[in-house]
Amino acid sequence: MKCRRCRAPAVVDVRRHNAAFCRECFLRHVREQVRRAIDDHDMLQPGDRVLVAISGGKDSLAAWDVLRELGYDADGLYLGLGIGSYSDESSRYAHEYASRHGLTLHSVDLARDYGYDVPGAAVATRRAPCGACGLSKRHLFNEVALERGYDAVATGHNLDDEAAVLLGNVLRWETAYLGRQHPVLPAAEGFVRKIKPLVRLGERETAAYCVLSRIDYIVEECPMAAGNRHLGYKELLNELEDRSPGSKAAFLLGYFERAHSRFAGDAASERAHLRPCPECGAPTTGDICAFCSLRARATVGDEAAVELVARRTARGRSSGRSARRATAPAPPGAPTGAG
């Protein structure tokens, strides 16, 4: 097999493009795909400061690496979820990457800073762990970005993740979720801009990018993902892709080009009913926001944790920062894949 660009011996094949690449040309291909996603969807402007949601996995570390290679001012945020040795390991990979490249990695720990962790929240709320986890991530990535003055939050969602979420949304005709499923969600009152720069790359490509760039990442999957509906959709799409390479990209990228705008109104009408959460100030359609509700339920019975939450809430109010906090809804059953 020869590299499509330079005819040197190839090291990676990308069936979707019916092409193989040598190391250098593959790294260039990945950067070009990210550059194209950013340009096509107006994700970033020159001088924007980006906060990358870092999990220690291949996708988030690849996203951070490519954004830096493309010259963006990108810092990381690691969120400690308290999922046993998986969280310990993922934290180690995230911090090692940051220190090797001399980068800023902010860190928030659910147990230390908010008095609960993902497994505890799942038990207390009787929700699937991914629900509590995703809600916490969306709220805190947004909150930290607003507090620290970033223009956008970037996540490592790749083509496989997004195609699986799209399949789930289409199967149930979740029109408001379909309206929000886009590589860029613009900023709004209480919401920082959200971008998905890897949306043109499959997870095999992000894994190959990390290996060829010598980026160490946690290979182990989150133990709480087992049985998630999203994983089932990924398997189905992989079978389809095996029979007909390019199907996933045609499904997802075709949706962005030709169908997303038909649902955008459904998401906008939901945003019109938002008001500030009385606890933290995040925009919400409920009496209190989903994050404050989760935190209250997950810390019930733990007096120290409740006190900690009360202290943080009071601090947030008195600093006047909390009015900008927000929790965005997400598709049901979807792991939130900072990757």
Ligand code: Q46
């Ligand atoms: S970390 Fe969290 Fe994922 Fe684990 S609990 Fe689910 S959402 S699977 S990206």
Ligand code: ZN
């Ligand atoms: Zn709140």
